[in-house]
Amino acid sequence: MPPSRCSTELDQFWESLNTVDDVSFTDESQRLRAVDALGAALRRVQRPAEVVWEQLWADPAVLSAIVTLIEAEFWTKWGAAGGESATSDELARMGAIDVALLSESCVRLRCSNLIRETKVDTYALTAYSAALTDLKFANIYACGVDAFWSSLMNFPRFASKTGYRNPSDADHTNFHDWSGGESFFGYLAASPRVGASFNDAMTMYTTLSAPWTEVYPLDSIAGQTRTDMPVLVDVGGGVGHDLEILRSHFPDLPQGSLVLQDLAPVIARAQVASPVEALAHDFFTPQPIKGASFYFLHSVLHDWPDPEAVKILQNLVPAMDKSHSRILLHEAVIPPLKANSRNTVSDMFMMCLVSAHERTEQMWSDVVESAGLRIRKIYTSRRSTEAIIEIELH
Ligand SMILES: C[S@@+](CC[C@H](N)C(=O)[O-])C[C@H]1O[C@@H](n2cnc3c(N)ncnc32)[C@H](O)[C@@H]1O
Numbered sequence: 046m047p048p049s050r051c052s053t054e055l056d057q058f059w060e061s062l063n064t065v066d067d068v069s070f071t072d073e074s075q076r077l078r079a080v081d082a083l084g085a086a087l088r089r090v091q092r093p094a095e096v097v098w099e100q101l102w103a104d105p106a107v108l109s110a111i112v113t114l115i116e117a118e119f120w121t122k123w124g125a126a127g128g129e130s131a132t133s134d135e136l137a138r139m140g141a142i143d144v145a146l147l148s149e150s151c152v153r154l155r156c157s158n159l160i161r162e163t164k165v166d167t168y169a170l171t172a173y174s175a176a177l178t179d180l181k182f183a184n185i186y187a188c189g190v191d192a193f194w195s196s197l198m199n200f201p202r203f204a205s206k207t208g209y210r211n212p213s214d215a216d217h218t219n220f221h222d223w224s225g226g227e228s229f230f231g232y233l234a235a236s237p238r239v240g241a242s243f244n245d246a247m248t249m250y251t252t253l254s255a256p257w258t259e260v261y262p263l264d265s266i267a268g269q270t271r272t273d274m275p276v277l278v279d280v281g282g283g284v285g286h287d288l289e290i291l292r293s294h295f296p297d298l299p300q301g302s303l304v305l306q307d308l309a310p311v312i313a314r315a316q317v318a319s320p321v322e323a324l325a326h327d328f329f330t331p332q333p334i335k336g337a338s339f340y341f342l343h344s345v346l347h348d349w350p351d352p353e354a355v356k357i358l359q360n361l362v363p364a365m366d367k368s369h370s371r372i373l374l375h376e377a378v379i380p381p382l383k384a385n386s387r388n389t390v391s392d393m394f395m396m397c398l399v400s401a402h403e404r405t406e407q408m409w410s411d412v413v414e415s416a417g418l419r420i421r422k423i424y425t426s427r428r429s430t431e432a433i434i435e436i437e438l439h
Pocket residue numbers: 230247248251280281282283284306307308311326327328329342343344345348
């Protein structure tokens with residue numbers, strides 16, 4: 046805000062800042078634009094020492110308070126008691142937590158605008174903290190803190206040990222270095238609590254963008270809903286949230302028309318309804334479901350360096366029918382300029398967890414062609430940070 050602005054303009058400026066919220070926008074792309082613009086404005090307004098303060102003091106303090114209260118099951122208890130505003134004494138009794146500990150945590154969370162202070166020592170839920178009263182949402186923090194946060198903090202040590210080379214070996218990742226030799230997905234499989242938390246995180250991640258059926262035309266799927274062949278196989282589909290979106294459009298397909306595949310511990314957690322069938326399958330082995338109209342892979346290939354990504358695709362090729370089978374990759378396609386914040390965060394995560402990365406259109410084309418396939422078309426939507434790359438046999 047230039048110093049020359051008059052006080053009326055400043056009043057209007059504060060008024061719009063104080064009243065803007067997530068429903069102030071008619072269009073999701075405008076809301077996302079506002080999130081980026083407000084983040085950029087905050088950085089311009091902050092002094093360097095304030096950025097350091099935020100990163101090293103404020104954010105860890107808030108995270109620690111949130112996770113402590115999640116583990117004490119405080120948020121779910123607050124929700125179960127009705128979620129109304131309450132004094133710190135009432136909240137402490139609700140959560141069976143020392144009132145001084147609870148009160149200090151509430152003050153910190155209020156300063157970060159994550160709960161509201163309605164009067165002295167009395168607090169109410171915001172949209173964010175109300176979401177924490179849902180156990181599935183709160184559970185995301187287990188994998189965030191245990192697997193993501195701790196291993197990302199190991200990356201400076203790992204990068205120094207490996208001479209600051211870009212990680213590209215799926216068997217020697219920063220995650221192996223941090224965990225004492227376990228791969229990221231091996232670690233999730235070995236820990237049911239963190240594994241389930243990761244599945245909840247992926248379900249939440251999917252809700253950050255428009256449903257994939259808004260990116261890829263539903264008509265193209267409807268035209269391929271045959272009754273004599275599987276319609277869609279969701280390869281590495283997690284607990285099935287993407288298939289659930291498709292099922293809501295085509296609930297009357299014959300049983301087994303939609304197939305969910307993932308590693309056995311993940312399939313054991315999936316709750317699917319007809320016509321979805323769940324099948325444990327390792328995508329480094331040949332695809333057992335032949336001739337499906339679509340083989341769908343959402344956020345799967347970005348977990349793997351190029352040689353492994355090519356192998357995953359090659360394992361689909363013998364199952365495909367040249368007349369109608371397509372592969373749909375639901376992935377970010379990084380533009381040459383102005384990559385968005387969500388995709389660049391994901392890029393760093395892939396580097397630190399699995400020695401992989403997000404890809405540009407050229408990088409996708411190279412991987413697809415190396416597997417003996419070709420890109421037919423790339424579909425995008427202003428409401429999603431991920432595209433659908435439609436692939437066919439040569
Ligand atoms: C990033 S998650 C994406 C999950 C889901 N497609 C989504 O978008 O939410 C990657 C998935 O690949 C699965 N996965 C990892 N290695 C696998 C393998 N060898 N075979 C099958 N699935 C595997 C993981 O268990 C996980 O569910």
